[in-house]
Structure formats: structure tokens, C-alpha cells
Amino acid sequence: MSSQLFNEFEPVSAKQWKQKIQVDLKGADYNDTLIWQSLEGIHVKPFYHRDDFNEAFKPIPGQPTDWKIGQHIFIDDETIANSLALDAIERGAxxxxxxxxxxxxxxxVFQNFPFSKVPVYFDFSFLAEAFSLQLNQFLSEKNATVFYxxxxxxxxxxxxxxxxxxxxxxxxxxxxxxxxxxxxILQINTSTYQNAGANCMQQLAxxxxxxxxxxxxxSENKELKITFKISVGGNYFFEIAKIRALRILYAALASEYGMPTDCHIVATPSLRxxxxxxxxxxxxxxxxxCMSAVLGGADTIANLAYDGLYHKSNEFGERISRNQLLILKAESYFDMVSNPADGSYYIESLTQELTEKALALFKNIEAGGGFLHQLKEGIIQKKIKESAAxxxxxxxxxxxxxxxxxYHINKNDVMxxxxxxxxxxKIKNHKTLLAPIxxxxxxxxxxxxxxxxx
Known part of the structure; x- marks a missing residue:
């Protein structure tokens, strides 16, 4: 019956849709009225059509089949950190x-920790060889899944x-x-770029x-595994496309080195x-x-504390942020489909454009001496500042x-x-090798x- 129903309708081409829109605009210019340009230089159209694509969509490499709810915990007192971790796991982390x-x-810190079902991520602001080897040996003996x-x-x-x-x-x-x-072992922390004002294309490049x-x-280590830490901004569809484009770009680069083409992505909302x-x-x-992170294909999502901008870590703020993810997963069914963005003309188009623009910028960086060289020369910092401005x-x-x-300011709100x-x-007055981002x-x-x- 459904096939017979659809046979009653003639297919409508992209050209026909545009002609109809131009009639409805009653003389207003189509490009000036309905097409806008993003900070990445992408011209966003009012509609997208299958006629815009010359070939079938390819699957995103390394797209996960599920995602995990992450919980941030700062280790100050080991006993308290252990208690907070176990409590968070009990409550859904x-x-x-x-x-x-x-x-x-x-x-x-890891007393009674359920290693068999809960992976562990680390973010240390120090690097100590003896401690790292000790930590690695302890967690290896526990058969833990760890991202250092x-x-x-x-x-x-x-x-x-x-x-x-x-x-x-x-x-x-x-x-x-x-x-x-x-x-x-290795992580690529791109959160700093986003929080400092880099646009999606720059973050990818x-x-x-x-x-x-x-x-x-x-390059000799053909087993090398890579984790990306990203921050997700408020441009909903662009952020979905950004995560998809990251997997495509990394797979292409890793294949050139003969390394595993899948990467692991940890996402957290932007502070910007x-x-x-x-x-x-x-x-x-x-x-x-967080919705963008799920739909884009992040492996683990760790939300920001509800009041983390101005309050010290507290049970209420952490519980609210964790419950947001629990609602997305358990009540909004955001875990039922592993690749929900696949086939969306708009998102597929954004993914393609971001991939192409980021690849072009990457090649430009490599031609200019590579990332580390441009970082030392202050070129990367300058470009991010220009985008942020x-x-x-x-x-x-x-x-x-x-x-x-x-917008809609409450003048009675006091903080x-x-x-x-x-x-x-916070401006830290200390000597640095280069200007920080x-x-x-x-x-x-x-x-x-x-x-x-x-």
C-alpha cells in the first residue's frame, strides 16, 4: 500500500524547489535573503536535496555503536575521590x-572500583615517569580499560x-x-582550540x-591508538558534522601511516x-x-557541572549534569540508533564541506613547517585570536x-x-616558551x- 501511495506523487527536483521558493519570495533575492555564511566560510542553503550529491554517502569510519556517560572527578583527597567515583557509578555514570x-x-583511589564495566580516563597536569609506569602496571593487572x-x-x-x-x-x-x-596512551586535546574561539574548520585542521x-x-608503532578530546559548541548541526568529519580526516591520515584508522572521541560541552x-x-x-555529541558519534560524553562556572564541585551540580545525560539515554532513546545522522542531506553536506576545508588548511599548515613549528612561531595563536575576534x-x-x-536580560539577577x-x-605572570592559547x-x-x- 505504501509503494502505491508514493507512486501517486511525482519526484520534485532541487531546481523545482528553488523555483517555488523564488516565486514565494516575491522578488526578493534568493541568495541575499535565505543563504547565510558561517564563520567557517560555509554558505548554508535554505534546503538540501539528493540532487546535490553525485554519489552515495559513505559510512563514517570508526562510528561507535553506543556511547558512555562520563563523570569528571578531581583527585585531591584519595578517599573522597574514591567515594565520589563509586557514588557516581551507582547513580548512572x-x-x-x-x-x-x-x-x-x-x-x-581505585579501592573496590568496578574495572570490568567502567572505563577510566585521566587528565593529569603533570608528567612523572615512575608514577605513570606504576599506574600502568596496577591497572594492567586489573584488566582495566584505561585512557591515559x-x-x-x-x-x-x-x-x-x-x-x-x-x-x-x-x-x-x-x-x-x-x-x-x-x-x-596518547590524546589530542582540541578543547582548548574551541574554548579559545577557533571555528569548527580550524579545530579539525x-x-x-x-x-x-x-x-x-x-610511525614505527603500528599499534598506536589515539584519543581525541573535543569541546562541543552551540552550533547544533555544525557540531554534529564536526565530529563526523574528524573521524573521516583521522582515518585518511592514519591510513597513510599504516596505523589503525579508528579513533576514540571524548566530548564535553564548550565553556565559550x-x-x-x-x-x-x-x-x-x-x-x-551533548545531543550534538551523541548524534555526531562521540564514544564518551562528560557533561559540565550545572554550576561549575562559579561554584566548587558539589553533589547537586554534578548530579544535575549527569542526569541530563541519563535522560538523553534512558528517556529520550538517544542510544537506540548508532548512526542517526547518516543520510541527512544537510549534515552530510556540512560534513563534506568541513572535511574539505579542514584538509586544505591542514595541508597549508604542513607546507608552512607543521603544527609544532607554527605553534612556536605564534601563527596558530594568531589565527585563533582572529577567529575569536x-x-x-x-x-x-x-x-x-x-x-x-x-538578550532578554534580567537586571535583577545578581551574582x-x-x-x-x-x-x-586568569593571567599568570610567569615565563613561557611561547604564547599560550x-x-x-x-x-x-x-x-x-x-x-x-x-
């Missing part, structure tokens, strides 16, 4: 993302310095990789150039568009950003709206006495002025 600024007692997430270049870009120095850092990394050549430095250096005032809106922002100008002019901050954390850029929120200037006038 499926992966734990530990961060730490110093070495810790491994056995205390060491990123020397990412640390250099974010802080302006190596952990120790170039030679010592590489020596430690090589020792760790030699002990565990097939484990998840920098991620590719960033990882290329490692692939080139460790989060606001201090009317902070409840941040819940809406993080929800749609364009986005900031749109916000300052009111064309980019953040509800409660530069001065709520601040447990400093929510603005500094994350900046769009609303910081406005918020500082409002706090001063409260």
Missing part, C-alpha cells in the same frame, strides 16, 4: 574521568611550556609507550596537524558560550551540545545572542556573592561590568 595536579595513592591521555603538544599549547623540557618529556613518553605499545606530529614521530548570569540557561546549552564582534553587536546576558570560583580569564568566554566583558555595578 558509565565512565570516570579523573583529573589531578599531583601524584596520588593509586590503591586508595598524555598530550605533550597540547600541554605546550595550553600552558606555553613543556611539562619539564622537550627532551625529558619525549623520553618519558617513549618509555611509557615502549612498556605499553598497544594501550591508549589543528586536530589533524596536531596528531600528525605524533604519528610522524611514532556559558554565562554567569541567568545560569539556568546553561543547562539548555549543555543539553543540546570575529565571533566576539558578533556577540558585542548583538547578532550572536546569549539569553540572559546580551557577586555567589562566586566561589573566579569565572574569568587562552580560553575566553564570550560574555566575560559584560559580566565583569555587571558585577562591578552590583
Amino acid at each position: 558509565e565512565a570516570i574521568y579523573f583529573s589531578s595536579e599531583s601524584e596520588f595513592d593509586v590503591k586508595k 591521555n598524555i598530550d605533550l603538544i597540547g600541554t605546550l599549547g595550553t600552558t606555553g611550556n613543556w611539562f619539564h623540557n622537550l627532551k625529558e618529556d619525549h623520553s618519558i613518553l617513549e618509555t611509557i609507550l615502549k612498556q605499553s605499545p598497544s594501550e591508549n 589543528y586536530a589533524l596537524a596536531h596528531v600528525n606530529e605524533y604519528l610522524n614521530h611514532f 558560550n556559558k554565562t554567569l548570569y541567568d545560569y539556568n540557561v546553561n543547562m539548555l546549552r549543555t543539553t543540546t551540545e 570575529k565571533e566576539q564582534a558578533l556577540f558585542d553587536e548583538g547578532k550572536l545572542k546569549l539569553v540572559g546576558t546580551n 557577586k556573592h555567589e562566586l566561589e570560583l573566579y569565572p574569568f580569564v 587562552v580560553p575566553v568566554r564570550l560574555s566575560e566583558k559584560i559580566e565583569k561590568e555587571r558585577i562591578e555595578n552590583e
